[in-house]
Amino acid sequence: MVELRIILVGCGVVNLALLKIFLKHRERLIARFGLNPQVVAVADSKGVVVNEEGIDIAKVIKIKKNNRSVIEFNELGKIHHDVIKAIESVDAEVVIEAIPSNINDGEPSVTYIKSAFKHGKHAITTNKGSLALFMSPLLELARYNDVMFKFSGAVGGGTPMIDFAKKCLVGDDIISIRGILNGTTNYILTQMQKGIRFDRALQNAKRRGYVEVDPSIDIDGLDAACKLVILANVAMGKKVTLAQVKIRGIREVHEELIKEAGARGSTIRLVATARDDLRVAPEEICVNDPIAVDGVLNAVTFTSRYAGDQTIIGRGAGGTETASAILRDLLDIRAGMQILGGGE
Ligand code: HSE
Numbered sequence: 001m002v003e004l005r006i007i008l009v010g011c012g013v014v015n016l017a018l019l020k021i022f023l024k025h026r027e028r029l030i031a032r033f034g035l036n037p038q039v040v041a042v043a044d045s046k047g048v049v050v051n052e053e054g055i056d057i058a059k060v061i062k063i064k065k066n067n068r069s070v071i072e073f074n075e076l077g078k079i080h081h082d083v084i085k086a087i088e089s090v091d092a093e094v095v096i097e098a099i100p101s102n103i104n105d106g107e108p109s110v111t112y113i114k115s116a117f118k119h120g121k122h123a124i125t126t127n128k129g130s131l132a133l134f135m136s137p138l139l140e141l142a143r144y145n146d147v148m149f150k151f152s153g154a155v156g157g158g159t160p161m162i163d164f165a166k167k168c169l170v171g172d173d174i175i176s177i178r179g180i181l182n183g184t185t186n187y188i189l190t191q192m193q194k195g196i197r198f199d200r201a202l203q204n205a206k207r208r209g210y211v212e213v214d215p216s217i218d219i220d221g222l223d224a225a226c227k228l229v230i231l232a233n234v235a236m237g238k239k240v241t242l243a244q245v246k247i248r249g250i251r252e253v254h255e256e257l258i259k260e261a262g263a264r265g266s267t268i269r270l271v272a273t274a275r276d277d278l279r280v281a282p283e284e285i286c287v288n289d290p291i292a293v294d295g296v297l298n299a300v301t302f303t304s305r306y307a308g309d310q311t312i313i314g315r316g317a318g319g320t321e322t323a324s325a326i327l328r329d330l331l332d333i334r335a336g337m338q339i340l341g342g343g344e
Contacts, residue, residue, distance in 0.1 A: 003038040005092040010099035011044040013209040017319030023057045041090045048086040051077025087115045094122045100213040101129035117145040124329045126153040132226035132242040153325030155227040159314025165235035172304040174235045177274040179300030181227040183317030184210045184218035185270045190294045210317040220249035221280040228272040246279040
């Protein structure tokens with residue numbers, strides 16, 4: 001059984017959920033998939049701890065539950081302050097990066113991903129900012145360095161929207177994408193429909209771990225726009241970035257508007273659309289529209305030339321859900337490594 005050595009960058013809800021899966025379900029991962037993940041470095045916002053024998057995951061989970069940094073506990077391993085140096089120097093096959101998205105310049109996610117590639121490591125990210133700004137150059141750099149780059153958790157949480165478009169619809173020509181790509185705003189709009197005020201709905205979403213560190217990224221439609229850019233690149237072959245999306249968030253959606261839509265058999269949702277151009281805006285849509293989902297659900301309809309409309313629905317945010325996407329990516333990478341290495 002070959003171990004897959006992992007450098008984990010970021011210790012928020014997503015990577016912690018992943019660690020919990022590793023801890024609780026290692027036997028199943030090994031028995032079912034032959035996947036034996038060994039976490040050899042963990043970075044949080046203060047620094048990084050390295051242990052090439054494997055880090056005590058249970059201890060990391062406990063430390064983070066108490067809001068402490070991994071670098072306060074040298075029994076975990078060697079403490080470093082430079083995450084980039086750790087990515088470069090620690091022996092590992094995969095870097096998993098799930099730090100908060102930066103939609104201004106993608107940093108430090110972009111530098112972490114590039115460092116991984118340049119040092120022959122495969123990378124998985126859930127980072128929407130870096131992808132929406134630099135997807136093409138990052139994919140090119142991965143190819144140049146002969147490593148794999150996966151990001152299925154960046155869109156749809158645990159719902160395999162990217163994989164559905166790329167793998168299930170492969171060969172077809174996707175001509176439009178229309179969907180609900182942000183769990184937080186969909187949750188808020190659904191709660192407002194039930195008479196709950198915006199502020200309280202936002203607090204509820206925060207408690208459930210859906211909201212970005214900067215909530216305006218969700219509320220102002222930027223998160224949905226990033227995801228639309230990612231989908232338009234992978235599913236439609238467009239070479240677009242965030243700057244090309246026309247964006248309006250949900251701040252102007254008041255309870256009255258939602259009530260009036262309800263009386264017409266409709267609902268208000270933040271809809272992301274890619275056809276000739278890309279836009280995100282609140283829209284009144286019929287409750288029977290397959291993308292008119294409730295709560296944290298995301299939904300996307302891909303319209304393709306031959307297969308017509310296909311809609312995929314699932315939970316669009318949450319730690320465990322997104323960790324499920326990272327697992328998918330890890331297994332893809334492992335399969336790719338076996339092909340490259342001629343199998344185990
Ligand atoms: N803040 C994001 C959302 C998290 O609400 O959809 C998942 O990308």
